[in-house]
Amino acid sequence: MRLNAGSVSIKKLIIHEVPNKRGISGNTALVLSERESILDKDSMRIFQEKIILASSGAFSVQFDETTESKAPPLIRSILKDKNQESFIKYSAQLANELYETQTGQVSGGILVVIAFTNDTKNAVAILKLEKEDGVRLLQDQVEGKTTFNLDYVKNLLITKKTRVFKTGIFVADKVVEGKLEIVGYVTDPQNTSNTDVADFFLAKFLGCKLTIVPEVATRIFFEATNTFINNFITEPDEKIKAYSHLVSELTNNKRKISIPEFAENYLDAKYQQKYVSTMKGASVPRHIEKNTNLIDNKIKKITYLFESGISLIGTNEVLSEKVVLKSQDKGTTKVEFVDKITKIKS
Amino acid sequence: MNISELRERWLSEKDQYKEFANHVHELIKAACNQEGINPKISFREKDLASFIKKAIRKSYKDPYTRTVDKAGVRVVTNFPFELTVVSNLIKQNFKIHEIDNKSERLALDKIGYKSIHFTVSLLDPEKSHFRNKKCEIQVRTLCQDLWSEMSHILAYKSDIKLPNDIKRRIICLGALLEVAENDFADIESRLKELPEFYELKLLDLLEQQYYQFVGATFSKDLSRQVLRNLKLCLPEIEQQAYKYRLGEFCKDHGSVIKAIIAEYSDTNPFSSQPELLFILERLESDRFSLRRAWESHYPFEYLEDLAIAFGEPY
Numbered sequence: 001m002r003l004n005a006g007s008v009s010i011k012k013l014i015i016h017e018v019p020n021k022r023g024i025s026g027n028t029a030l031v032l033s034e035r036e037s038i039l040d041k042d043s044m045r046i047f048q049e050k051i052i053l054a055s056s057g058a059f060s061v062q063f064d065e066t067t068e069s070k071a072p073p074l075i076r077s078i079l080k081d082k083n084q085e086s087f088i089k090y091s092a093q094l095a096n097e098l099y100e101t102q103t104g105q106v107s108g109g110i111l112v113v114i115a116f117t118n119d120t121k122n123a124v125a126i127l128k129l130e131k132e133d134g135v136r137l138l139q140d141q142v143e144g145k146t147t148f149n150l151d152y153v154k155n156l157l158i159t160k161k162t163r164v165f166k167t168g169i170f171v172a173d174k175v176v177e178g179k180l181e182i183v184g185y186v187t188d189p190q191n192t193s194n195t196d197v198a199d200f201f202l203a204k205f206l207g208c209k210l211t212i213v214p215e216v217a218t219r220i221f222f223e224a225t226n227t228f229i230n231n232f233i234t235e236p237d238e239k240i241k242a243y244s245h246l247v248s249e250l251t252n253n254k255r256k257i258s259i260p261e262f263a264e265n266y267l268d269a270k271y272q273q274k275y276v277s278t279m280k281g282a283s284v285p286r287h288i289e290k291n292t293n294l295i296d297n298k299i300k301k302i303t304y305l306f307e308s309g310i311s312l313i314g315t316n317e318v319l320s321e322k323v324v325l326k327s328q329d330k331g332t333t334k335v336e337f338v339d340k341i342t343k344i345k346s
Numbered sequence: 347m348n349i350s351e352l353r354e355r356w357l358s359e360k361d362q363y364k365e366f367a368n369h370v371h372e373l374i375k376a377a378c379n380q381e382g383i384n385p386k387i388s389f390r391e392k393d394l395a396s397f398i399k400k401a402i403r404k405s406y407k408d409p410y411t412r413t414v415d416k417a418g419v420r421v422v423t424n425f426p427f428e429l430t431v432v433s434n435l436i437k438q439n440f441k442i443h444e445i446d447n448k449s450e451r452l453a454l455d456k457i458g459y460k461s462i463h464f465t466v467s468l469l470d471p472e473k474s475h476f477r478n479k480k481c482e483i484q485v486r487t488l489c490q491d492l493w494s495e496m497s498h499i500l501a502y503k504s505d506i507k508l509p510n511d512i513k514r515r516i517i518c519l520g521a522l523l524e525v526a527e528n529d530f531a532d533i534e535s536r537l538k539e540l541p542e543f544y545e546l547k548l549l550d551l552l553e554q555q556y557y558q559f560v561g562a563t564f565s566k567d568l569s570r571q572v573l574r575n576l577k578l579c580l581p582e583i584e585q586q587a588y589k590y591r592l593g594e595f596c597k598d599h600g601s602v603i604k605a606i607i608a609e610y611s612d613t614n615p616f617s618s619q620p621e622l623l624f625i626l627e628r629l630e631s632d633r634f635s636l637r638r639a640w641e642s643h644y645p646f647e648y649l650e651d652l653a654i655a656f657g658e659p660y
Contacts (some may be wrong), residue, residue, distance in 0.1 A: 004657030006602030272634040
């Protein structure tokens, strides 16, 4: 689903303040708006950009049938509400749901609900933001001299550079057997090591789950990238380097894989665009929550160290296929394998 | 088949051949557009008188079958190098029954009719009455076409016995046209090496699309500077076909282009310039090269804004 400045048209926007009711200090009361916010042209554009930005970095999600969250039917109602007559009511109920489900570890914030259309399709964006304080610059003349004064600003909600925030985007698709099909995306389902916090927005509040489970998405990424390396990268050195980066990307500590970032960081310039286009053509998700369970035997290396100082290193899969280990007398092992030598290094 | 039967049959079938020739012409036109060349392409069904005269002259046993140019298409290119491009397109898009390169049959010291004739049929006929039909495609340059047409008009190949001095003058004109053709081609290559040729040609293409979206002037100096700085984003191999690619891009993304021009003109200096179309097209086709070229010259936030608006953020 492609959102852009030509397709996204904001119809209504409403803001509710949703603190953590189990918070230890400050205001803990829910503050619900009773009417939509009035947006000037610049604010409209900022939110339009945030919706577009969020959708490009989002993960495909679907409603979880087993969820207890009240969000899915509310989202469905907003999408079916042709003229958004009950928009305020539904958004308030969403705010209530957020308020009731936030645990002590989840920080409170601002819930922004935006009814928009993507081309002609009804859509809704649900953003959870945090208020910030900041300082802005004011040019002034003091005693005939130019200076810059600083103005402390409270309740700053969003800046042009704000990139990472929790957003759910849901677009009404077609009606199948009387039921409205909804295409859903959520940004950053897990951006912290605390899984309660990480699961909260996607699963507990929005009642969603990832459309493609991380293990499968990771395997799709690995296989498609491996195929690309074999089919399109012709120089042997570059092939080895690319594969090595692929394994490194899968085995490092990062939780997420981004196809464009992988291309930019690890592939030679001449392959970058081709790689992104090829992955798109192969329907590889643009952003992937990493889980290597299904491919560990292909990527994780095992090292056999021998008393003599010889080492044998390979992936589990290759070692199983090619190497035969036979126990001998006196605790020794005979190692047999047949292969071509490609490099000798010292 | 006697002449009368030939005549009757042709009168009943010529409209089918005209439709067939038109179809072949459309296929070649589409293929040439995608390659970024713009030859003049015409088509015809064979003229009845010409058909009968040829049948009589050649004394064919089966003149109907032996006449392979019942449907004809002529492709007239601007430059000699385009003959090879068109020839390759024909070979890719049709089933080839015969190729007759008249130029190759001319001795080095002779001037005469030059054209490449292909006898083709369709690879995958959509309509049943196109099956088994053949078409003759003649491919020649503008100068070759002029010489061919003029010498035909002057009855050079007819039965009239021309005095030698007239024959010689016609031959000299053929030589002159060949020299002119080579000079035009050479000038075209030299032009491509001039500074700013590429930027101005690209700006010309962009302007053609730009006015579909905007009815206002723009800064030509800024355009030339931007295109000079970003031109490496478009590899040479893609330049020839860029007109077609740009046209298709603008057709597919008209609404977002209009929205960006309308909404970003006060915040982004590139949004009300023709090079916006180049930037957006490159965002789709090669965002990495675009970013690399961009960051050496302009603040990244301008590109980032356009990328977000286009729906392809970095």
